[in-house]
Amino acid sequence: MKSWRVLDTGLRPPAQNIALNRALLEARQAEEVPSTLRFLRFTPSALLGYHQSAEQELNLDYCKANHIAVQRRITGGGAIYFDETQIGWELYLHKRDVGTTDMQAISKRICHAAATAISALGVDARFRPRNDIEVDGRKISGTGGAFDGDALLFQGTLLVDFDIEKMLRVLRIPAEKLSDKAIASARERVASLKELLGCQPDVVQIRSNIIEAFESEFGVEFHEDELTLSEHARYQVALREIDTPDWIDLVSRPADGMPVLEAVQKFAGGLLRASVAFDTLTQTLRQVWFTGDFFVSPRRTIADLEAALRDTPLDKLESRIRAFFSGRQVDMLSLAPADFVTVVRLALKQPLTDSVIQ
Amino acid sequence: MATVKGCNIPDDLYYNVENNVWARREADGTVTIGMTAYAAALAGQIVSCTPKKVGRSVEQNKSAATVESGKWVGPVKAPVSGEVIAINEALSASPGIINSDPYGSGWMVKMKPANWDADAAALVTGGAVAAAFEAKMNAEGFAGCA
Numbered sequence: 001m002k003s004w005r006v007l008d009t010g011l012r013p014p015a016q017n018i019a020l021n022r023a024l025l026e027a028r029q030a031e032e033v034p035s036t037l038r039f040l041r042f043t044p045s046a047l048l049g050y051h052q053s054a055e056q057e058l059n060l061d062y063c064k065a066n067h068i069a070v071q072r073r074i075t076g077g078g079a080i081y082f083d084e085t086q087i088g089w090e091l092y093l094h095k096r097d098v099g100t101t102d103m104q105a106i107s108k109r110i111c112h113a114a115a116t117a118i119s120a121l122g123v124d125a126r127f128r129p130r131n132d133i134e135v136d137g138r139k140i141s142g143t144g145g146a147f148d149g150d151a152l153l154f155q156g157t158l159l160v161d162f163d164i165e166k167m168l169r170v171l172r173i174p175a176e177k178l179s180d181k182a183i184a185s186a187r188e189r190v191a192s193l194k195e196l197l198g199c200q201p202d203v204v205q206i207r208s209n210i211i212e213a214f215e216s217e218f219g220v221e222f223h224e225d226e227l228t229l230s231e232h233a234r235y236q237v238a239l240r241e242i243d244t245p246d247w248i249d250l251v252s253r254p255a256d257g258m259p260v261l262e263a264v265q266k267f268a269g270g271l272l273r274a275s276v277a278f279d280t281l282t283q284t285l286r287q288v289w290f291t292g293d294f295f296v297s298p299r300r301t302i303a304d305l306e307a308a309l310r311d312t313p314l315d316k317l318e319s320r321i322r323a324f325f326s327g328r329q330v331d332m333l334s335l336a337p338a339d340f341v342t343v344v345r346l347a348l349k350q351p352l353t354d355s356v357i358q
Numbered sequence: 359m360a361t362v363k364g365c366n367i368p369d370d371l372y373y374n375v376e377n378n379v380w381a382r383r384e385a386d387g388t389v390t391i392g393m394t395a396y397a398a399a400l401a402g403q404i405v406s407c408t409p410k411k412v413g414r415s416v417e418q419n420k421s422a423a424t425v426e427s428g429k430w431v432g433p434v435k436a437p438v439s440g441e442v443i444a445i446n447e448a449l450s451a452s453p454g455i456i457n458s459d460p461y462g463s464g465w466m467v468k469m470k471p472a473n474w475d476a477d478a479a480a481l482v483t484g485g486a487v488a489a490a491f492e493a494k495m496n497a498e499g500f501a502g503c504a
Contacts, residue, residue, distance in 0.1 A: 049426075049429075049431075050406075050408075050424065050426060050431045051405075051406035051408060051424075051426050051431070074431065075429070075430075075431055076406075076426040076427075076428075076429040076430055076431040077429040099499075100499065101400050101498045101499065101500060102400075103400070103401070103402070103427070103428055103430045104402065104428050107428065107429070107430075130428060130429060131428075131429045143429070144429045144430075144431075145429060145430040145431070146430065146431045146432065147430060147431075147432045148432065148433060149376075149377075250408070251408060281450060281451050282405075282450075282451055282452070282453070283451075284405075311405055313454070
């Protein structure tokens, strides 16, 4: 049986953790090291996806005042708040380990295995496209990836315990966000293991579940190991590039290029509010939140819809909402899928139907 | 013009097949580079592209731009060494044109090559292109461009 490596690089500031991402991916690409599972933890950090802008994604004044370090990941996806209450897990693989060039299939396979590990703690964790692991519709782990040649890095968070209010303050999300109602509504979308289990989870158990799930998924055995000398050398080089303002500002766009737009509308089925983080440059809905006063069953439908609408080009809004509802059984009384399209278009001040444009 | 498993792979361009990138020598001696239709199909819908800045030197087979799709980030590796002299500004607003027109309006970077003749010797062009990509697609189990 093949032997892969497990590393635990402990609690570190984000520049070090991201530099290690670069170093380990390079070392895997150079075939200097075996495929590797790494566990990591962060001092309080606001982490941008590779192509994101700090001004657009983060509340920088709050981060500065609260000693939250801002850093850019080498992986894709959205901005997150990461602190000591979360565990990071990462796989460094060779393409031959996964046997496909279909990147979405690779994400799905790894997330399924991670969900199995989380479920073994006593919750029902599942993969949700495109890259989340959720429990009953609430996100418990977000993921992203990077590749270089034949080497892949796929990483995920795991919310062990979590300060939701702090996350809302760090991330630049809707204006009404600090109201009790907004915090309650965020709680419906995000879950921590502590909350779900009703007690502090055993981190040693979590680690061993994750190891076991990936061993089983890839038919390998893991052995504990340390960073190699070549990884240390690559890490020092990477840190000199990453621990700099130039790296953090690699992508820099004005905050007003991504306004959070809102609309509220009363429909026969209830009151529906949409808040939309809209990227004006690419005409893309980066994130949409639905709140209001309406009936929907199952309740997780809204969180699933929001996940499905991540990074939706404006011209695909209607077709994505229609495709979402056509694929599932949802009871919304008299609220209709078209009402979601309408309230988002109102937020964007777009014509309510394509036919309005003459 | 060559079509391999439904992917357009023009045989008048120069390719690094392993890195799935193309280069075109322009009349003024500059080199335009981008991703192949096959690379774009593997990536799926591209949502972001960040080229290296104008004035930066890039070595052959090092990253000249970075693209993101489906939360995966990866490099687009320069087929030749040289200096970045222009980037395709249109990609920041419309990265999807890399998928729809990878050899035309989806170009990424223009370079002033350091030594075209030496670097081009390692690239595949003309009649050898189709067979080289077909072998790569077969090895990678690729079904075909949609």
